[in-house]
Amino acid sequence: MTNQNVVVADTSSGINLAITVHVTNSSIFTTAKQKPPAAPGGYITISRNKLLKNLEISGGARFNAWVNSMRTSSPTHVNSTPSVNDDQSSWILHHPSALEMFGQIIDASKGKQIVMFLDYDGTLSPIVDDPDRAFMSKQMRATVRKLARFFPTAIVSGRCRDKVYNFVRLAELYYAGSHGMDIKGPAKGSKYKKGSEGVVFQAGSEFLPMIDEVYKELVERTKTTPGAKVENNKFCLSVHYRCVDEKKWSGLAQVVKSVLKEYPKLRLTQGRKVLEIRPTIKWDKGKALEFLLESLGFANCTDVFPVYIGDDRTDEDAFKVLRERGQGFGILVSKFPKDTSASYSLQEPTQVMDFLQRLVQWKRRAFQEQSRV
Numbered sequence: 001m002t003n004q005n006v007v008v009a010d011t012s013s014g015i016n017l018a019i020t021v022h023v024t025n026s027s028i029f030t031t032a033k034q035k036p037p038a039a040p041g042g043y044i045t046i047s048r049n050k051l052l053k054n055l056e057i058s059g060g061a062r063f064n065a066w067v068n069s070m071r072t073s074s075p076t077h078v079n080s081t082p083s084v085n086d087d088q089s090s091w092i093l094h095h096p097s098a099l100e101m102f103g104q105i106i107d108a109s110k111g112k113q114i115v116m117f118l119d120y121d122g123t124l125s126p127i128v129d130d131p132d133r134a135f136m137s138k139q140m141r142a143t144v145r146k147l148a149r150f151f152p153t154a155i156v157s158g159r160c161r162d163k164v165y166n167f168v169r170l171a172e173l174y175y176a177g178s179h180g181m182d183i184k185g186p187a188k189g190s191k192y193k194k195g196s197e198g199v200v201f202q203a204g205s206e207f208l209p210m211i212d213e214v215y216k217e218l219v220e221r222t223k224t225t226p227g228a229k230v231e232n233n234k235f236c237l238s239v240h241y242r243c244v245d246e247k248k249w250s251g252l253a254q255v256v257k258s259v260l261k262e263y264p265k266l267r268l269t270q271g272r273k274v275l276e277i278r279p280t281i282k283w284d285k286g287k288a289l290e291f292l293l294e295s296l297g298f299a300n301c302t303d304v305f306p307v308y309i310g311d312d313r314t315d316e317d318a319f320k321v322l323r324e325r326g327q328g329f330g331i332l333v334s335k336f337p338k339d340t341s342a343s344y345s346l347q348e349p350t351q352v353m354d355f356l357q358r359l360v361q362w363k364r365r366a367f368q369e370q371s372r373v
């Protein structure tokens with residue numbers, strides 16, 4: 001018997017429920033596309049109606065499942081760890097350390113242009129209690145600066161683009177903020193892109209007034225929940241609950257849900273200790289990755305090798321795109337086993353830095369060898 005995370009698409013509310021169920025054989029579920037799970041530990045997508053029929057989940061239980069999902073998305077939670085140790089070694093077998101596999105990764109990229117995509121929170125910076133103080137270290141900034149000298153590099157974050165830029169402060173990078181809905185190329189143009197015009201893309205601008213309105217309402221309604229913090233990411237909103245007493249999570253989720261009832265054009269998703277509200281447009285970090293590859297002139301190229309590093313559920317959209325394209329790979333940053341479409345893993349931002357440094361060293365050596373020939 002295994003645990004499977006089941007993502008339930010609730011088209012009426014736009015909420016994705018993630019429920020952990022025990023299954024002896026995943027084929028008892030009919031998947032949305034009549035396909036088996038994409039990969040070991042991959043998501044199974046099944047229709048909400050089918051799930052409700054199969055599992056006879058009532059409305060109340062559905063809400064509890066959603067709160068449980070808040071717990072499982074916060075893997076440091078004590079109740080989420082008992083099975084973790086048992087599963088750790090088999091998970092590592094399927095998602096080996098990108099540091100240990102470095103040689104194989106380099107071999108796979110031979111003759112191809114590596115393009116780097118980096119999430120920010122939990123990937124370049126540690127997860128901290130105050131999201132406004134999620135600073136990256138000077139060493140990490142220096143590493144990313146060197147990385148961008150050798151490879152096109154983009155930061156892809158759920159945060160507002162300006163905010164993530166203020167954390168990273170490297171003008172030579174591409175930035176995709178608000179889960180990729182707000183994209184901008186390097187301020188001084190890019191050496192990788194033909195022509196001098198900058199890359200600018202904004203999806204869902206028409207939602208901005210609505211998002212602002214919901215932001216104000218959420219700030220007001222969450223005032224009574226100590227530790228809750230609402231962040232306006234311009235194209236989307238975040239309700240951080242990393243500082244909220246777990247006993248209050250359910251109440252907070254209820255408040256957020258009740259505010260969103262009035263806004264069917266917005267949907268609720270979950271990140272790491274954060275509830276996220278965004279427009280119901282089909283745009284995510286995976287779409288941002290495809291847009292950026294296209295902007296860089298790699299749309300239909302076979303000689304591109306995109307590497308995406310992220311720690312969050314929202315990064316899974318990008319991991320899936322890479323699997324579907326059969327190009328490059330995703331690296332999940334996690335100390336705990338998680339369902340993921342990423343190929344490799346790194347445990348924490350310091351390991352991400354080690355990996356990026358090794359990439360830089362490898363490329364620098366390759367250049368030096370080339371210049372000697």
Ligand SMILES: [Mg+2]
Pocket residue numbers: 119120121122123310311312
């Ligand atoms: Mg993250």
